[in-house]
Each structure stands twice: as structure tokens, then as C-alpha cells.
Amino acid sequence: MDQFASLLAPGSIGSVHTEGPSNSLHLPWLTTSSVKQYTLVFPIITGENKICLGLKKRGFGVGRYNGFGGKVEPGETVLDAAKRELLEEANITAIKISSCGRMYFAFENSPVLMDVHVYRIEEWEQEPEETEEMLPKWHSTLPAAQAESVFLPSIPFDNMWPDDELWFPLFLAKKSFVGRVDFNKPVDGEKNSKMEDGPMRKWWFAEASLDSMKA
Numbered sequence: 136m137d138q139f140a141s142l143l144a145p146g147s148i149g150s151v152h153t154e155g156p157s158n159s160l161h162l163p164w165l166t167t168s169s170v171k172q173y174t175l176v177f178p179i180i181t182g183e184n185k186i187c188l189g190l191k192k193r194g195f196g197v198g199r200y201n202g203f204g205g206k207v208e209p210g211e212t213v214l215d216a217a218k219r220e221l222l223e224e225a226n227i228t229a230i231k232i233s234s235c236g237r238m239y240f241a242f243e244n245s246p247v248l249m250d251v252h253v254y255r256i257e258e259w260e261q262e263p264e265e266t267e268e269m270l271p272k273w274h275s276t277l278p279a280a281q282a283e284s285v286f287l288p289s290i291p292f293d294n295m296w297p298d299d300e301l302w303f304p305l306f307l308a309k310k311s312f313v314g315r316v317d318f319n320k321p322v323d324g325e326k327n328s329k330m331e332d333g334p335m336r337k338w339w340f341a342e343a344s345l346d347s348m349k350a
């Protein structure tokens with residue numbers, strides 16, 4: 136057990152929504168020796184069932200659609216980092232932003248546990264636009280068949296981080312959530328072996344109040 140043992144156990148925070156995969160539940164969680172704070176922000180227009188996702192153009196997670204975010208810099212609050220990354224990556228200024236999730240990611244080939252603060256933003260200034268890091272694109276939060284009728288693509292889970300499909304139902308239902316995903320090393324020769332992450336080793340997600348968690 137490492138110093139983040141309290142974050143390892145499914146059910147330690149909130150009631151477990153999902154955990155798996157069933158054939159790996161016996162495996163230990165990866166050991167990490169430090170924790171780093173990150174932000175992740177999703178612009179949403181609830182009344183129109185629309186979410187803005189950005190195609191990452193470079194660096195970690197390149198080629199995948201995601202929210203907008205990155206590392207919290209020294210001396211910065213997490214909320215300020217969330218707003219700064221949103222401006223840097225999508226060129227929008229947050230007006231109404233709320234915390235909605237907390238996720239921990241560990242990688243077999245890294246000693247760092249990523250502590251990701253997830254936000255939804257429902258009001259902002261300017262329209263999302265392409266930046267050096269991200270290409271924003273609107274998607275429908277409706278299932279594919281209904282999304283077609285509003286002329287928007289549905290959420291492209293096949294082109295996102297593989298865990299997103301597991302916690303998006305909680306996120307879209309406006310439930311606050313906490314979870315953890317451990318990734319194995321990339322398998323040599325695998326299509327995505329240029330990514331830092333390999334297949335998901337094990338995970339859990341819970342619906343949980345974020346008030347009980349320290350920043």
C-alpha cells in the first residue's frame with residue numbers, strides 16, 4: 136500500500152457505480168510515489184443537449200477528444216488553473232463554472248498519480264475556437280440516432296480516453312463522481328503504442344459528494 140492508499144479502495148468514497156474488469160479485480164492497484172493536480176473542463180449547453188469537446192493536437196492524449204485542462208501551476212488555485220487552461224486551449228472566459236468530479240489516474244510506467252479536478256461550465260464569454268493545443272467541436276449529448284436529427288455528431292467515445300465512456304453517464308446526469316483508473320504499459324506493436332497509456336488495468340467510479348474531499 137502506498138501513501139495514497141485511501142484513494143485505492145472502491146467504496147472508500149461514495150457508493151460504487153462501476154468497477155472492473157471482473158477478471159482483474161484481484162490485481163493490486165499500481166503504486167505511486169507522488170501526486171500531481173490537473174484540471175479538466177467541459178463547456179455544456181444543457182438546454183440544447185450540447186457539449187464542446189476539443190481534439191488534442193499535441194502532447195499527452197494527442198488525437199483524442201477531451202475537455203480542456205492541464206497541470207495546476209505552483210501558487211495557483213485549482214479553480215484559477217481550470218479557467219486559465221480553458222482560456223489557453225479554447226479561448227473562452229468562464230462565467231459560470233462548477234466542480235463535478237474528481238478522478239485519479241495511475242500509469243504502470245509512471246510514479247505520478249494524476250489527481251484530476253473535473254468541472255462543467257455553462258456560461259462563458261467568446262465562442263470556443265481553435266488554439267495551438269486544441270480543435271474544439273460541438274457534439275450532441277443525445278444517443279447517436281437522436282443526435283443525427285439535430286445535425287451534430289454524438290460523443291465520440293471511440294476517439295476519447297477509454298475510461299470516459301464509464302463515467303460520462305454520471306457526468307451527463309449531473310451527478311458528482313469520484314473514480315480511479317490504472318493503466319498498464321502500452322503493449323509493443325499495439326495501434327496506440329505511441330500513447331503513454333496501455334490498456335486499462337482496473338478501475339472504479341462512484342457517485343459521491345465532492346465536499347468531503349480536500350482540494
Ligand SMILES: Nc1nc2c([nH]c(=O)n2[C@H]2C[C@H](O)[C@@H](COP(=O)(O)OP(=O)(O)OP(=O)(O)O)O2)c(=O)[nH]1
Nearest residue numbers: 173174175194195201204205206240251296298299
Ligand atoms: N477525459 C479524460 N481526461 C484525462 C484522462 N487522463 C488524463 O490525464 N486526462 C486529462 C487531464 C488533463 O486535463 C489532461 C492532461 O493534461 P496535459 O498533459 O495536457 O497538461 P498541460 O496542458 O498542462 O500540458 P502541456 O501539454 O502544456 O505540457 O488530460 C482520462 O482518462 N480521461
